[in-house]
Amino acid sequence: xxxxxxxxxxxxxxxxxxxxxxxxxxxxxxxxxxxxxxxxxxxxxxxxxxxxxxxxxxxxxxxxxxxxxxxxxxxxxxxxxxxxxxxxxxxxxxxxxxxxxxxxxxxxxxxxxxxxxxxxxxxxxxxxxxxxxxxxxxxxxxxxxxxxxxxxxxxxxxxxxxxxxxxxxxxxxxxxxxxxxxxxxxxxxxxxxxxxxxxxxxxxxxxxxxxxxxxxxxxxxxxxxxxxxxxxxxxxxxxxxxxxxxxxxxxxxxxxxxxxxxxxxxxxxxxxxxxxxxxxxxxxxxxxxxxxxxxxxxxxxxxxxxxxxxxxxxxxxxxxxxxxxxxxxxxxxxxxxxxxxxxxxxx
Amino acid sequence: xxxxxxxxxxxxxxxxxxxxxxxxxxxxxxxxxxxxxxxxxxxxxxxxxxxxxxxxxxxxxxxxxxxxxxxxxxxxxxxxxxxxxxxxxxxxxxxxxxxxxxxxxxxxxxxxxxxxxxxxxxxxxxxxxxxxxxxxxxxxxxxxxxxxxxxxxxxxxxxxxxxxxxxxxxxxxxxxxxxxxxxxxxxxxxxxxxxxxxxxxxxxxxxxxxxxxxxxxxxxxxxxx
Numbered sequence: 039x040x041x042x043x044x045x046x047x048x049x050x051x052x053x054x055x056x057x058x059x060x061x062x063x064x065x066x067x068x069x070x071x072x073x074x075x076x077x078x079x080x081x082x083x084x085x086x087x088x089x090x091x092x093x094x095x096x097x098x099x100x101x102x103x104x105x106x107x108x109x110x111x112x113x114x115x116x117x118x119x120x121x122x123x124x125x126x127x128x129x130x131x132x133x134x135x136x137x138x139x140x141x142x143x144x145x146x147x148x149x150x151x152x153x154x155x156x157x158x159x160x161x162x163x164x165x166x167x168x169x170x171x172x173x174x175x176x177x178x179x180x181x182x183x184x185x186x187x188x189x190x191x192x193x194x195x196x197x198x199x200x201x202x203x204x205x206x207x208x209x210x211x212x213x214x215x216x217x218x219x220x221x222x223x224x225x226x227x228x229x230x231x232x233x234x235x236x237x238x239x240x241x242x243x244x245x246x247x248x249x250x251x252x253x254x255x256x257x258x259x260x261x262x263x264x265x266x267x268x269x270x271x272x273x274x275x276x277x278x279x280x281x282x283x284x285x286x287x288x289x290x291x292x293x294x295x296x297x298x299x300x301x302x303x304x305x306x307x308x309x310x311x312x313x314x315x316x317x318x319x320x321x322x323x324x325x326x327x328x329x330x331x332x333x334x335x336x337x338x339x340x341x342x343x344x345x346x347x348x349x350x351x352x353x354x355x356x357x358x359x360x361x362x363x364x365x366x367x368x369x370x371x372x373x374x375x376x377x378x379x380x381x382x383x384x385x
Numbered sequence: 386x387x388x389x390x391x392x393x394x395x396x397x398x399x400x401x402x403x404x405x406x407x408x409x410x411x412x413x414x415x416x417x418x419x420x421x422x423x424x425x426x427x428x429x430x431x432x433x434x435x436x437x438x439x440x441x442x443x444x445x446x447x448x449x450x451x452x453x454x455x456x457x458x459x460x461x462x463x464x465x466x467x468x469x470x471x472x473x474x475x476x477x478x479x480x481x482x483x484x485x486x487x488x489x490x491x492x493x494x495x496x497x498x499x500x501x502x503x504x505x506x507x508x509x510x511x512x513x514x515x516x517x518x519x520x521x522x523x524x525x526x527x528x529x530x531x532x533x534x535x536x537x538x539x540x541x542x543x544x545x546x547x548x549x550x551x552x553x554x555x556x557x558x559x560x561x562x563x564x565x566x567x568x569x570x571x572x573x574x575x576x577x578x579x580x581x582x583x584x585x586x587x588x589x590x591x592x593x594x595x596x597x598x599x600x601x602x603x604x605x606x607x608x609x610x
Binding site: 125127130132133134135137138139195196199200202203204244245246247248251281 | 447450451452453455456459489490491492493495498517544546547
């Protein structure tokens, strides 16, 4: 059996070509505190320079034995670039992801600068992608929030949710604007040579929105985004998704990703064998909280038995992982992932 | 024809369920105009809050989702704004204060606002610190106000861990203060581990839990009579 490089494995995976074994990677923030500590910097710093962002991504994947790197780590890059500010929590002793302190209070007040891709940390993120692509050891993933979730970073979420019922046309127009931003940014990452993309519409699960609203308000924008992309692209939604799996599957993504709330066996039945499914372990509950790596192994095996094509965490890795638990995730996938998965054959 | 007491309570509840802010305002004003019919406190607890309980049921059965719940909350507040000033302190049931906020690093506050609604309905003194609240502020505000309860929410795992520190700081200075935790990542085990006194046991949201608390409060008020 020919052994593939990490990058080859992930690229072939998304092309649905036979591979040697299941790749181990994530399409969400993948940084561990052990890597940050070894670099001798604080967590707040890794979001601020291309060298630290790319360096911590590569160091994390090296230490964990992953096939890909994925940046950025925080949800605030675009919101900051369009003028919402940034809180880095530099003085906090805890691990806190950057957030935006200011949100617009009405839809009408939102004013997106045309050159947002050149503002604040956006050029820094570009440079980090360039470093990762040039390094070449790992497949490179880029993620972006979906239009609805991005909108929630820029204006009050309550305003958006109530507006979706009361002021549908204005919300619709606003989401079109958000979709334009998502497409512009993600196509730009595509042009930098990344290997896969992930659209995270994580605020749109059925904890918040009805399937009917998802169909009318969310799906058309996601469909437009995926129709614009040439690079393999994943659609990830966390929280309640069981009721919207068929709708997600109609958006044109190359793969679907779910968190631990999804009933994966049912999802596999609904979408059939040909669709790439990624998921769905709880990253905090599994990699941080579990005391025994054997328990991690059982969680990972269950994901595979339930029908995933690659075992993804349901969200960003919580950086303060136990390294033994990460090894258990990686080793179990390497061991059990030699068999073909539903959508991907083996060499 | 004038409404009977039962019809008035039903109409108030329905106005909340149907997220009709105008109807909530009109009906609440009618309650004040007809003091012989029912007290403002009865109108709040058995009209508006009863409606919100039904909203909770509709949310649990996936007939309502968060947009509807938020609009129902607006309707409830529209009525509460009119009725609350007319509830005598002695009738308010609970004479207590709560410090509430979303913890540092967390800019989500929908769940927190729904839990806050429960305290507003109950007539508590509410000190809302907002969202992304530095840990020390919870402690300082509790000490300043001598509030009986501190309620903290975290929507993300990444911010949940800060709660443990706040609990330790508050309990050290005021062991009598009750701590409530809520939010998506908070489980009973986490609450116990952190030393909290209560938690919103919703794995996915604080929505139904906040509303269920209104139900428990109504039972408590009824039992007192």
